[in-house]
Amino acid sequence: MNDVFYIAVLKIKKKLNVLSYSEKTELEKFQGKYSFINKVKIKNVIKGFDIYSKLDKDKAWESIENKIQEEKDKDVFIFYRKTMYKYAAVAAILVGVLMTIYYFKDIMFQNAVQVSPSIVNSNTVILPGTDKATLTLEDGSVVALEKGNSYHTQNAQSNGEEIVYKNKEGVDKDKFNYLTIPRGGQFLLNLSDGTKVWLNSETQLKFPVNFVEGKTRSVELVYGEAYFDVSPSSKHKGAGFTVLQKNQQIHVLGTEFNLKAYSDDSNIYTTLVEGKVEMQFNNSKQNLIPSQRADFDLKTNKVKIAKVDVYNEISWKDGVFSFEEKPLYEIIKVLSRWYDFEVVFQNQNIRNQKFNGSLIKDRGIDEIMVSIKNYGIINSYEFKNKTLILR
Template identity: 55%
Template sequence: MSFKIIEKAIIKYLIQEANSEDLNTLSDWIQTPENQIIFEDYVKTYYKINLAMSNPDVNKIKGNLLQQINKDKNKTRKLIIRKNVIKYAAAAVLVGVLATSYFFKDKFFNNSIEDPTPTIVDTKTIVPGTDKATLTLGDGSIVVLEKGNTYQGQNANSNGEEIVYEASKQRPTEIVYNYLTIPRGGEYYVVLSDGTRVWLNSETQLKYPESFIEGETREVELVYGEAYFDVSPSTEHKGSNFKVFNKSQEVEVLGTEFNIKAYRDEVNIYTTLVEGKVVVDNGISKQNLIPNQQSNLNLEKNSIKVAVVDVEEEISWKNGVFSFKGKSLKNIMRVVSRWYDVDVIFLDKKLEELKFKGVLGKNQSIEEILSIMKSSTISDYKIEGKTIILK
């Protein structure tokens, strides 16, 4: 079964949106010890990105889940899981609850008299992002990838939510490149022909070969946007390294997990190492990263700085939430605009630099997010079509 399907089932379970099919899938998958570890990591991630709450009792959650799953093997098992297991992940569910109930600045906000109802002209066209992408093949032809549409290529297939490439049975004589372009309001998942897994965020484009040439360096280009890479190790490919390029830097890896954020409307490129080892090279200097470090390439100064960061916060977008810890409203709304495919106007420019702490679910409506902001700092907002006006 596709890991993307499993990942979505875990996320939907944690935010209390799993249906009976999701729960059935998860209950079967979690039977093996290695999958239990993966599930545990997801629970830890959801706890770590919450708002400075206490550490999770992951073992209790996992233990109760496994106990409940093993308790019943009959047809009513999924109903029992749905009724009982969710309560044991209550703290994880709090992430979603907090996202709809609070928006933190430095502390919980006191209750206050509600402001007048904001002006909402039309929000029907504003919906959370979903799985969608445009695939450009080597011959220039274009394939639209989205839910409900399948695609079968020579060595690739898509179920509408992901695209998976198979290694070529014959050594290719030349490299043929594909482009996967994710629009605003979209995300996508791709498995490259060497087994490398890549999660692509909104407004992102990745260039990669249909097949890598065995024994030669594997190279892809993050043209722009944000991507999370889980690279197939060089030991499985005759020692061939893996490199990710963009116009301003090169990242060389050996078998690792990392995130690169390189949007066209930002002057910084962030490379965050989750595990393994990478070398970031901007043509002037090279920086070795170890896990939990992030390089910050300033494009205006062409300089690289390295700092220790909260990895879970940096990669939370991949796991179904946006985590903001001390981010400015300007940066937050930049993320929101990409995911909801909207334009944002600040009537009061001072709002742009205000700092926030908070967790937002990627499935929340735009009205929920703006209401959270209104309960804290902004005095009002207005929605006109696909434009949000903050006051």
């Protein structure tokens, strides 16, 4: 029997970077067998411990496995009205409060829509995104990074899924590289100071090969979306960390936050997960606290601060797209970047209909579109040469 409490503890230890080698191996084996564990939301696991202690563990685990298998044969993109969202979110992406499913399974799964086979243009092949990126070196040369290919230099190495930089003596600290993620891609960058940056589809980041010890560490998000887990200043002689974007600057000492600045969006969104950041917009400054998002309107140069559900903003880095009260055109825009297709709304009336839903990123686009159609959001859809036509 799998001890869910123990697995939850391993997930928390991983979050705190205190996993032993044997524990890491054990967790990876478990994740390989039960991929949904990768979507676990740590804070909800913690809240679920009291419930867990009262359960028949064998019976509960059997129930979870049965429900997960059932859901594989159902919709992969489940939309819910707002009144059901708190249950839908748990059912679709949290499985993470693992034992809570045992109590709430009837409520959470009762409105799932049955999936029927979909028909996509036979000449169109649209696959989920994968780990891939283009690395542009200081001399202008370009290196393709993707699964199955390794890359090594004096101070960097990549296994095709991430690239890791190391601070080394003799490496020019004035040299910059660019990491560009295409549509249908994602990649993890480990900077030489220990900062981790998850890069979403259609994103470009400019960064130094090495940082100067004791001086402010600075990178530039040219465009796109990135999640930063910044190495604290205490490890770098008090040196802070700055993320530049053509319309704003973010100053941090050591924290986690998400920055979304796509070229085709009229707003820049900064969401703070942990710590504290100071944001500078033109001549004004604004501080954020955890669970706050700053929306900077590029047209008016005004900033709005609001409390948000952080998981909806950052779940993309963990393999899940989570939407709450999002209009259909925004949902489709996210999907188009990940699955690399264009979109045409022939029916303009459906563009702004708001829905709640979640999506595991490795599922096929045909399954997702059938779910949307079956829910009654659209009358019909068609793919033509990687263009999605919605009617």
